[in-house]
Amino acid sequence: MNNVYYGKLIFELSKEGRCGYSLPENECADYKMQALPANLMRAEAPALPEVDELTVVRHYTNMSNNNFGVDTGFYPLGSCTMKYNPKINEDMAAHPDFTGLHPLQPMGTVDGALEVYYNLQMSLAELAGMSEFTLNPFAGAHGELTGLMIIRSYHMSRGDEKRTKIIVPDSAHGTNPASAAVCGLDVVVVKSRPDGTVDVEDLKPLLDDTIAGMMMTNPNTLGIFEHNIAEIAKLVHEAGGLMYYDGANLNPMLGKVRPGDIGFDVMHINLHKTFSTPHGGGGPGSGPVGVRAGLEQFLPNPRVMKDDMDHFYVENNDKSLGFISGFLGNFAVMMRAYTYILTLGYNNIKNVGPLATLNANYIKESLKDCYELPIGGVCKHEFVFDGLKDKSTGVTTLDVAKRLLDYGFHSPTIYFPLLFHEALMIEPTENESKETLDGFIEVMKTIAREAKEDPEMVKSAPHNTPVRRLDDTQAALHPIVTYRELQAEAL
Amino acid sequence: MSKIIDGLYYSESHEYVKVDGEFGYIGITDYAQHELGNVVYVDMPEVDDEVAAGEEFGAVESVKAASDLLSPVSGTVVEVNEALEDEPGLINKDAFENWIIKVELSDKSELDDLMDAAAYKAMIGE
C-alpha cells in the first residue's frame, strides 16, 4: 500500500492543461453555446481536477487498496449479512441489452427488463410467503418507509384516521423509529424481556385504536427468534393494527420460515443482504416491499404487471400510496438478485438459512468461555457478546474490534443493540468455511489473552492498518468536508 | 464522583436550574456531561423562544451519542450561551459554569417539582 504518493487527493494531482477524456468533434459547431444569455451561465468553470487517464487509474486503484471488502476477508459484521457477492451477478448486471434502456422508453421495447422485474417480484413473494412485491424502494430504510406508507394508506382508506402510532421494540434498528418519524407516525417503544424477546405483557396495554401497527425484526437484533410471534401478531391484529416485518435479518429464515406465514402483513427485503448484491461501500442497495393479499392496491406506483396473454406492462393505480422513486427502483441491483435466485434454485436456496445459523452457533459456542454471552440457547444467523468475559483489564469492545483489524478480519458490529453496554454483534454467513471460522475463533481467543497480558497494546490497536485510530472528536467539532475547506485549514 | 452544587434545582433528565431573581440559568449536570463524553455540538433555541417544563428545547451531541435537552421550567429564552457555539467542550470543562440558556421564569412554583442537591445526589447513586 503506497500511501506516500497516492495518499493525495485527486485535486492535489491536478495540473492545469492536463486532460483525461476524449470527445468527438462538434459536427454542429455553428450552434454556439455562447449564444445563451451570460446572466444564466456560471461565472467560472467548476474547480474540478485536471488529470490524465493513467493518473486517475492509479489514484483510485491505490485507494481501493486501503479498503476491506468481502473479497478481501471475513466480514462478520452483525445485522449486515456480508455474504459473498457472486461474480456472475456483476456480469449479468452489466449486460448491454439492459444497461442502455431509458426508463421511459416506449412499452414494447423493454419486455426483457419488465420480465426480470416481474419474475423477481414473484420469486420474492414465493420466498417470503407474501402476495405481491414492489421493487421500487432503493434501500432497506426506503423499504421501511414505503411499508409504513402502505400501512397508513390502508388505515386511511378505511377512514381510520386516528391510527398514528407505531410500536417498535427497544432492540430495533434505529431506522425503524426514524422511518416512522418520516412517515408521520409516533413511535411507542415496547420493552424486551431478559431473554431478548418482546415482552408480551408490556405490549398488551399499548394496543388500542390509535395503533397503526408494529414493526419487528425476526430473528431480532440479538439473533433470537421471537417465538411468541404468533401471539403478538394475533394481539396486534385484534387491536386493528398491521404487522410490519423488517427484513434486515431475513437470511436465517431462508429455507425455514416465511414471514407471510407467521403473521406479517407488510415487509421489506434488503437485496444487498439476503440476496447477495454487493454493499458497494454503502449502496446502491434495494429494498423491495411485499404485502399480503388484500393490500396490493396500496403498493407504490409505478407497478409492473402481467396480463392474461403473458404481456408485461407498467401501471399506475389510483389507490396506491403514490410515488416513492423516479422510476422502477435500482434495476441493475435487481438483475443481480434475480441472477442469484436462479443460480441457487429452489434446491439450494433452502440451505442458506440453516448454514448461516450453523456458522453463527459454532462461533458462539466456541467463544463463550472468553466473551460474555448474555443470552444463552440457540441463536439464528447472529448473536451478541457483551464484551470480554474478564472486564478487569479495561479492554473494551472498541479495542477488541480494532485489534481484529490487525489480524486481517473486519470487526463485528459494535455497541449495537443498545441493550448491552459492550455489545459485539457477530454474523458470519453461509459462505464461510469451517477453516475461516476456526481462524477467526483462534484470533478472538488470542485477543482475549492479549487483553490480560498486554492491555495497552490492545487499547492502542490497530497497529497494522493503513492508518491508525482517528480523531473523530475533532472531525465533529470542526467539520472539514470539502477539499476547499481542507486547503483553508492546511490539514 | 460527579460534582453537585447546593442551591440549584435538578431534573430527572439531568438538567439544572440556577435561579437568579426572575431568571433561571439552565444547563446539564456534571454527571450528564460525564456520561455523554466529549460534547461536540449544542443545539440551542433562539432568544425569545418559549420553553415549557418537561419539553425539549435543544440537544447536546457527542461523537457517538446525542441527548435531548428537556427544560426543567417554563419561560422565555432571554439569552443563549454563545460561547458554546464555538467551544461546546466548555460543558465538559465545567458544566455548571457553562449554562446553556437563560430563561425568564413564567411560573416559579414549578421549581417545587424539581430536586435539590441531596435528592439529585441520591438519584444518581453517589
Place this chain on the structure above:
Amino acid sequence: MAYKFFPHTDEDIRSMLNTCGAKSIDDLYSDVPSELVFKEDYDLPEAMSEIEIRQYFDYLGAQNTKLTCFMGAGCYDHYSPSVVNDIVRRSEFLTSYTPYQAEISQGTLQYIFEYQSMMAELTGMEVSNASMYDGCTATAEAMMMAVANAKKRNKVLISETVNPIVIRVVETYAKFHGVVVEKIAAEGGVTSRADFEAKIAKDDVAGVIVATPNFYGILEDYTGWADLCHEHKALLIMNCVASALGVIKTPAEWGADVAVGDGQSLGIPMNFGGPYVGFLCTSKKLIRKMPGRIVGATKDADGKRTFVLTLQAREQHIRREKATSNICSNESLMALYVTIYMSLMGKKGLREVNELGYSGAHYLAEKLVKSGKFELAFPDKPFLNEFAVKTTQDIDMLQTIGALEGFNVGLKIADDTMLICVTEQRTKDEIDDLADLLIDPLPEEAENEENNNETV
C-alpha cells in the same frame, strides 16, 4: 449440501454440530414453533449453471429493443469512459460495507470526500452529503429539511416547471410527513413570478422548490428569488441537472440554500431507471440539518491526514426518531462512479459535453421548426440540450414508428407536445435521421397511398 457457494462438507457439519451440542441443523431451529416452519419446496426453478444463466439473460435481453436515445426528462444518455466502470468493479470498493471502521475503509472514505468536494464545486455550495438515493428523493429530503429548519411552518411551494416525476415523489413524502405542497404556476414554460410573490408573501412557507434547467429544458431567470425567500424566512431549494451545472449559473450563484438533483447525467448508464445517485448540497450553516452521511477530514494517532464519517449524531442509528432522515444505505458506489467521471472530464470536459449537447439540440430544433411540422413550445426561452416542441402529428404514432426504426424519439408531455434531448453521444447523422423520421414518418406508405390513388 455441497454447492459452489457453500463450503461445508458433511464432516464439517458433523463436527460443528458437535461443538454446538446439536444432533442436526434442525435442532438449531428448536426455538421456532413447528407450525411456523415452512415445510414445502419453494415454487422456483431449479439451480442454473453459469452457462444457462448467460443463455437465459441473452434470451431476455433479446426481448428488449436498443434504441438511439433522444429522450431525457430526468435520465440522460451520456457517455461513460471505460476507466469508470473498470474501477467501480474493483471488489475492494464493490464488496465493502459502509465505512464505519475508518482504519480499513480509507478508500471509500476518501472517494466520498472527493465526491463531496466535487459536488460542492459543481453546485457552488459549501457542503455536500455522501449521496442520496436519486434526484426525486433528494428533493423530498430537502423539503423535509426546510420544514425542520422552519420549525413552525409546514408549507412548501414547488414550481410547476419542476420535472413532474420529481413533484409526485415530493408530494408523496409530503402527504405522509404532514407537509402541505402548493404549486407555483407555470407561464410560458417558466415559473410565474407573480404567483410566487403572492404565495411567499403569506409568510407561512418553509421552502420553495424550483428547477434549473427546468423540466422543459429551459434556463429560468431566478434573479431576486433568493432574497425574496429569505425576506420571508423560507429556504430556496434548487433541483438541478448535474451535468448542466458544468456551464449554467449555479444554485449558489442564484443564492439558493439547498441544491439537489440527480447525478445520473454524470456518466451513469441509464440502466432502466437505476441505480443513480441523488445529491444534496447546502451551506455550512445548515450542515447539521442535512440528511444522510457526511465524511470529514481529520488526523489519525500518527498525525496522518485521514477521513472519517462525521456528524453522525444527526443520523438514524444514534438519533432514532429524532434523526434528520431515515436514510442509511445511500448510493455510495454511484458516488464513486461520478467522482471518477468528473476526475476524467475535469473542468474542460464537462464544458465540452454541454457544448456538444447544445449544438446538436439547437441544430435539431431548427431543422424541425423549419420543416413547418413542428414549432418550439416556448420559442423565446433559452435552452441547453433539451427542448419541447409542438406538433399536429400523433406523437404516439411518432414514438411507435421511431421505435421500429431504432429511435427513442423523445417523451410525450402533452397531446401535442414532446420533449427531446440531445447528448454528446448523438452524431449529426443520427440527428438528421431522427429529423427525417419526425418530419416525414410514413414516406413509403404515403407513396403507396399515392399509387393507390392513381390506380383508383
